[in-house]
Amino acid sequence: MGNSYRVALAGNPNTGKSTLFNALTGLRQHTGNWAGKTVSLAQGNVLYKDKTFNLIDLPGTYSLFSNSNDEEVARNYIVFEKPDVTVVVLDATSLERNFNLALQVLEMTKNVIICINLIDVAEKQGININERILTNRLGVPVIKISARNKKGFPMLLDTIDRIVTGAIECVPVQTTYPDDIEEQIKNIEPKVSELIGNRLSARWVSLRLLDGDEKLLNEISKRFGQKEGSE
Numbered sequence: 001m002g003n004s005y006r007v008a009l010a011g012n013p014n015t016g017k018s019t020l021f022n023a024l025t026g027l028r029q030h031t032g033n034w035a036g037k038t039v040s041l042a043q044g045n046v047l048y049k050d051k052t053f054n055l056i057d058l059p060g061t062y063s064l065f066s067n068s069n070d071e072e073v074a075r076n077y078i079v080f081e082k083p084d085v086t087v088v089v090l091d092a093t094s095l096e097r098n099f100n101l102a103l104q105v106l107e108m109t110k111n112v113i114i115c116i117n118l119i120d121v122a123e124k125q126g127i128n129i130n131e132r133i134l135t136n137r138l139g140v141p142v143i144k145i146s147a148r149n150k151k152g153f154p155m156l157l158d159t160i161d162r163i164v165t166g167a168i169e170c171v172p173v174q175t176t177y178p179d180d181i182e183e184q185i186k187n188i189e190p191k192v193s194e195l196i197g198n199r200l201s202a203r204w205v206s207l208r209l210l211d212g213d214e215k216l217l218n219e220i221s222k223r224f225g226q227k228e229g230s231e
Contacts, residue, residue: 005171006081007165010074012098013060016117018042020089020147024157029055039130040071048157051164052114056083064104066215075216079110080223084164087156088114092122092129092144098134102138107204111163112140115156119144139171148186153220174203184210196224 022029025044032041042057059070060075066072078086088105088218090098095116102114116129134142141159145152161166176182188206196205200220208216 003050003164005084005160006056007046007053007160008056008058008078008081008083008086009089010058010064010078010092010101011060012062012091012101015060015089015091015098016147017060017089018057020115020145021055022154023147023150025055036122036137039069046157047097048161052145053157053160061101063101064108065211066213072215075108076219078105080219081113082109085111085113085160087115087160089115089147092118092127093114093125095129105174106140107175108201110172111158111170112172113156113163114140114142116142116144117147119210120146120149120151121207122156137173139173141168141170163164176230177207179209198225 009021009060011018021042021044024046028046029044031043033039039059044055044057046053046055056077058074061068061071061074062073064078066075077083086105086109087103090102094125102112105112114134116131119129121128129144131142131144141163143152143156144157145156159168163170178186183205185203188209189202192205192209193202194201205216205220
């Protein structure tokens with residue numbers, strides 16, 4: 001069957017993320033529950049060239065700050081399970097609101113595709129989106145699609161393929177914060193690096209610590225503490 005790669009789909013509710021998932025996977029999908037959570041998990045396969053892309057439809061969320069079970073599950077999957085590619089699905093008619101989640105994902109992981117859905121609806125509303133400019137500014141591929149009409153699917157699958165084979169290198173833009181926050185990040189980051197090594201983004205973990213994210217601290221302790229104790 002060839003090589004298998006995991007591709008996570010993230011996005012706000014009502015962006016067409018699940019429509020994209022269903023259109024790509026068709027009958028090659030199943031649904032279960034996340035371990036220890038009441039949140040449902042949908043997975044499905046897409047066969048492309050000599051590869052199998054295992055798509056994971058993460059819960060729709062407006063942020064990844066673990067304020068709810070859905071946010072915690074989506075955040076933990078991206079950070080700790082480390083999918084080969086994370087596709088962030090945005091609504092072309094509400095880009096400003098949707099980009100909040102996209103920028104959070106870009107802080108957490110490297111191999112990201114920004115997938116702008118509902119492009120046909122946006123064009124009818126007179127909204128024009130230049131994906132090349134966005135690609136240059138964000139440092140990751142930006143692709144326009146219409147999941148309902150299956151428009152843009154070949155480009156999306158080809159881009160996933162080129163990322164997993166190393167033909168495309170993603171260099172996500174780094175969000176810059178006010179000087180006082182950047183100074184605190186600079187102070188904390190070396191200590192965080194000592195604790196977690198290169199297993200997570202030290203900068204991102206530092207930001208979450210500054211925000212008092214105790215759930216993330218507990219998750220890091222649970223996952224990495226157990227691994228280290230068993231070695």
